[in-house]
Amino acid sequence: MSATTRAAHFVSARKTNPISWWLAGLSLAIVASLTSNIFVLVAICIGTLSIIRLCRDDSPWAQSIGFYIKLAAIVITLRIAFRIIFNLGSSTEDAFLLLPSIDIDFGFGNALKLFGPISAEAFNFALIDGFRLAAIILAVGMANSLANPRKLLKSTPGALYEIATAISIAINLAPQLIASLSRVRRARSLRGQSKGMKAITGIVIPVLEDTIDQSMGLAASMSARGFGRKGNRSQFQVIGARLLAFVAICFIVTGAALLLFSPDQQVLELTFLSFGLVLAVISIRLSSARATITRYRKEPWRLGDAIILTVSLLLMLLAFGGAFSR
Amino acid sequence: MIQLKDLTFSYLKSDGSKVSETPQINNVNLTINSGEFVLVCGPTGSGKSTFLKTLNGLAPSFTGGVISGELRINGVNLLGLEPHEFASVVGYVNQQPENAFVGDTVIDEIVYCAEQLGLPIKEIELAVKKISQLLEISDLLERPLLTLSGGQQQRVAIASALVAGQKILLLDEPTSALDLVGAAEVLKVLKRLCSEEGVTVLLAEHRISRVIAEVDSVLVVHGDGSVTKGPTATQFNDPRFVPPIIELGLKLGWKPLPITTADAAKQWNETRPMFQSKVLAEAGKEVLSVSDLEVSFGSVQALQQTSFSLAGKQITALMGENGSGKTSLCWAIQGSGTRTKGTVTTSKGDTQDLSTSERLEVLTMVPQRAADLLFLATLSAELEESDKYAEVPSGSTAKLFQLLAGRIDTSIHPRDLSAGQQLSLVLAIQLVKQAKIVILDEPTRGLDYSAKHALAKQLNSIRSQDRAVLIATHDIEFVAMIADRVLVLEKGQLVSDSSPLEVLGAGKQFASQLAEISQEAGLISIEQVKL
Numbered sequence: 001m002s003a004t005t006r007a008a009h010f011v012s013a014r015k016t017n018p019i020s021w022w023l024a025g026l027s028l029a030i031v032a033s034l035t036s037n038i039f040v041l042v043a044i045c046i047g048t049l050s051i052i053r054l055c056r057d058d059s060p061w062a063q064s065i066g067f068y069i070k071l072a073a074i075v076i077t078l079r080i081a082f083r084i085i086f087n088l089g090s091s092t093e094d095a096f097l098l099l100p101s102i103d104i105d106f107g108f109g110n111a112l113k114l115f116g117p118i119s120a121e122a123f124n125f126a127l128i129d130g131f132r133l134a135a136i137i138l139a140v141g142m143a144n145s146l147a148n149p150r151k152l153l154k155s156t157p158g159a160l161y162e163i164a165t166a167i168s169i170a171i172n173l174a175p176q177l178i179a180s181l182s183r184v185r186r187a188r189s190l191r192g193q194s195k196g197m198k199a200i201t202g203i204v205i206p207v208l209e210d211t212i213d214q215s216m217g218l219a220a221s222m223s224a225r226g227f228g229r230k231g232n233r234s235q236f237q238v239i240g241a242r243l244l245a246f247v248a249i250c251f252i253v254t255g256a257a258l259l260l261f262s263p264d265q266q267v268l269e270l271t272f273l274s275f276g277l278v279l280a281v282i283s284i285r286l287s288s289a290r291a292t293i294t295r296y297r298k299e300p301w302r303l304g305d306a307i308i309l310t311v312s313l314l315l316m317l318l319a320f321g322g323a324f325s326r
Numbered sequence: 327m328i329q330l331k332d333l334t335f336s337y338l339k340s341d342g343s344k345v346s347e348t349p350q351i352n353n354v355n356l357t358i359n360s361g362e363f364v365l366v367c368g369p370t371g372s373g374k375s376t377f378l379k380t381l382n383g384l385a386p387s388f389t390g391g392v393i394s395g396e397l398r399i400n401g402v403n404l405l406g407l408e409p410h411e412f413a414s415v416v417g418y419v420n421q422q423p424e425n426a427f428v429g430d431t432v433i434d435e436i437v438y439c440a441e442q443l444g445l446p447i448k449e450i451e452l453a454v455k456k457i458s459q460l461l462e463i464s465d466l467l468e469r470p471l472l473t474l475s476g477g478q479q480q481r482v483a484i485a486s487a488l489v490a491g492q493k494i495l496l497l498d499e500p501t502s503a504l505d506l507v508g509a510a511e512v513l514k515v516l517k518r519l520c521s522e523e524g525v526t527v528l529l530a531e532h533r534i535s536r537v538i539a540e541v542d543s544v545l546v547v548h549g550d551g552s553v554t555k556g557p558t559a560t561q562f563n564d565p566r567f568v569p570p571i572i573e574l575g576l577k578l579g580w581k582p583l584p585i586t587t588a589d590a591a592k593q594w595n596e597t598r599p600m601f602q603s604k605v606l607a608e609a610g611k612e613v614l615s616v617s618d619l620e621v622s623f624g625s626v627q628a629l630q631q632t633s634f635s636l637a638g639k640q641i642t643a644l645m646g647e648n649g650s651g652k653t654s655l656c657w658a659i660q661g662s663g664t665r666t667k668g669t670v671t672t673s674k675g676d677t678q679d680l681s682t683s684e685r686l687e688v689l690t691m692v693p694q695r696a697a698d699l700l701f702l703a704t705l706s707a708e709l710e711e712s713d714k715y716a717e718v719p720s721g722s723t724a725k726l727f728q729l730l731a732g733r734i735d736t737s738i739h740p741r742d743l744s745a746g747q748q749l750s751l752v753l754a755i756q757l758v759k760q761a762k763i764v765i766l767d768e769p770t771r772g773l774d775y776s777a778k779h780a781l782a783k784q785l786n787s788i789r790s791q792d793r794a795v796l797i798a799t800h801d802i803e804f805v806a807m808i809a810d811r812v813l814v815l816e817k818g819q820l821v822s823d824s825s826p827l828e829v830l831g832a833g834k835q836f837a838s839q840l841a842e843i844s845q846e847a848g849l850i851s852i853e854q855v856k857l
Contacts, residue, residue: 187699224382225413294440
């Protein structure tokens with residue numbers, strides 16, 4: 001066993017808590033959105049891809065990574081293509097690509113200028129922006145293909161259970177869509193299509209119907225086994241805890257958004273974040289105390305999780321440090 | 327005990343501005359006793375699934391529609407409650423367990439309901455121990471669900487439906503996707519749950535010939551809204567779904583009607599009916615040749631070096647257990663499936679090299695998940711599109727569909743058809759195409775006996791047009807009825823290629839029910855029996 005495979009053994013998808021992979025994915029996405037260094041972004045792309053290669057198992061959700069890779073590639077290409085085609089306000093001085101320009105006059109306003117010379121700076125900017133989006137997509141893709149959505153449910157606290165279920169069904173949707181897309185496409189080729197029949201009716205509708213059917217089937221099976229039971233909590237308690245959880249999430253999201261988009265208002269951000277966290281803890285405490293759900297076996301935290309979480313925390317601190325010092 | 331009083335369930339149908347109710351279940355009054363094993367049957371699309379779902383609130387909660395009357399379980403009227411309020415008393419298992427799994431491993435799945443109901447950990451531990459022993463899955467508890475066989479998955483689903491001590495179990499066609507061994511495993515545990523644990527079992531099934539011997543009573547959902555329940559022998563007067571064993575009894579005028587193979591064997595020995603020898607079609611010209619075909623998925627070899635050919639004027643059955651490689655073989659022959667090695671030659675060349683439309687000119691196939699082929703918004707649009715593509719006179723597909731599934735309102739959405747009706751529709755669409763080679767993967771799932779007879783008739787007429795038919799199936803009685811030749815796959819290897827008399831005869835691996843009853847050499851299907 002080589003050193004890399006031994007390391008991968010510790011953090012392989014089956015041996016880790018799915019929450020760690022989601023936290024790692026989200027922190028990589030945050031790092032990517034904070035940096036403008038092309039090398040860091042490319043490193044994140046390559047890093048996530050190699051982590052997936054090393055750690056994934058042969059579960060159905062692990063198959064969805066091909067989709068994310070394609071999406072990332074498309075995003076990079078589109079971002080650069082748009083920059084080249086809709087070339088607004090590029091100075092001609094340090095031209096990097098000398099393309100002839102096309103002016104389209106609509107007869108009113110300014111003529112629309114397409115192509116034309118592009119400065120190295122503008123090209124660079126588009127490239128970095130494309131890679132940033134790609135890195136975020138791949139980081140989320142990593143979480144999605146390594147975290148077992150079914151195990152994810154087991155690791156959430158009782159109070160957030162219903163929200164977590166909705167989220168995990170939603171997360172499950174992407175791999176399911178991809179699976180039914182390939183199945184339906186194969187089935188369509190068996191049927192053939194008369195002239196005048198649009199391809200979109202043949203593929204998109206059955207795929208969506210199939211995905212919804214499957215999610216409904218899962219929901220029915222969960223409901224038939226007691227999911228969503230109010231138990232001995234009063235309506236008031238259930239609604240109160242949910243409301244509190246919702247407010248907490250709003251605070252945390254606002255805090256995080258402020259942090260990302262205007263990193264200079266640190267006091268406000270920290271207030272939002274800490275207030276949100278406190279509310280969340282209270283809400284979880286409140287409803288967990290009256291939990292009507294038993295946890296037969298909790299998903300344990302292992303050495304692998306500690307490694308993943310430490311590394312992502314370090315990366316995030318570094319990125320924040322970089323962003324604030326600028 | 328379950329008591330139904332004036333139970334009525336209707337789907338709402340909106341027709342422009344008007345909303346009308348068409349009762350699927352109309353004024354039903356009946357009682358099911360504790361510990362009773364009840365078979366729920368009826369023709370294709372009669373509403374068996376809907377009936378089961380009304381008993382635990384899934385209808386109308388997840389199906390839409392309105393319900394009225396009384397539904398008393400252990401004396402309490404639970405009508406109108408949400409499914410999760412039924413969870414502690416009623417367990418529910420559906421047709422495809424893999425779509426209903428919420429857990430990752432077997433143990434996760436089994437404890438789910440007990441967790442939701444908030445049982446104490448100690449109690450869950452005891453319940454898991456007991457139920458896993460009862461269903462013989464104690465060794466599998468730590469296994470990921472996706473690595474289990476179909477029969478094992480279905481037993482896990484049953485365990486998870488009963489873990490919280492539920493005494494009523496509803497099963498919607500739990501064995502339709504299983505081979506003989508898997509289906510027998512499931513049936514055995516159901517029987518034991520009734521007799522040893524006093525669980526009331528309601529089992530909806532289509533392949534009922536091997537089930538009726540085990541059940542206490544039969545409940546028939548007729549499709550016109552009426553539901554009747556009574557002792558097994560009295561319930562089969564509807565010609566649409568008479569199981570072979572009763573068909574035999576009716577044909578020979580036996581009284582009382584036989585229910586078990588042993589009953590029938592006794593009567594057979596006393597009366598010694600006459601029978602004709604099986605007429606097998608002579609093979610026509612070769613239309614397809616498979617040579618050295620191999621299929622692997624990663625490290626798993628689904629099909630090992632296989633060679634055979636298919637001839638016109640012949641119906642060939644492909645049999646084998648779940649996971650023996652039947653479906654992989656069908657897709658590899660069709661050309662779009664994975665193929666590791668080998669060739670599949672037709673008159674137009676290798677199927678792998680053909681374009682989609684060229685392929686459809688030589689070969690037509692119905693896959694296992696037939697509903698994937700449907701994509702239009704109404705039944706009539708599907709039927710028209712099919713006529714147009716196949717370049718057949720308008721109305722041809724509709725005619726064939728009606729033969730298979732009966733008369734159905736063509737303005738409805740194909741997704742609202744029952745599983746059996748959807749399959750019939752896809753069969754009609756694919757069989758109306760004039761391709762020389764016809765491949766059907768499990769074409770009788772969810773079809774009632776009259777639909778199977780209609781399908782057999784259609785396949786006979788295809789055979790007479792010098793076309794070749796290959797049917798992958800677990801349905802022994804159907805193979806006995808129509809096949810001229812049987813291929814058997816075992817763990818990806820073609821182990822036999824012979825006449826159906828060899829494979830389905832008395833004492834053989836896939837002995838048909840009639841062969842078991844009569845023990846006569848050369849007798850496998852009821853059509854052979856003379857009056």
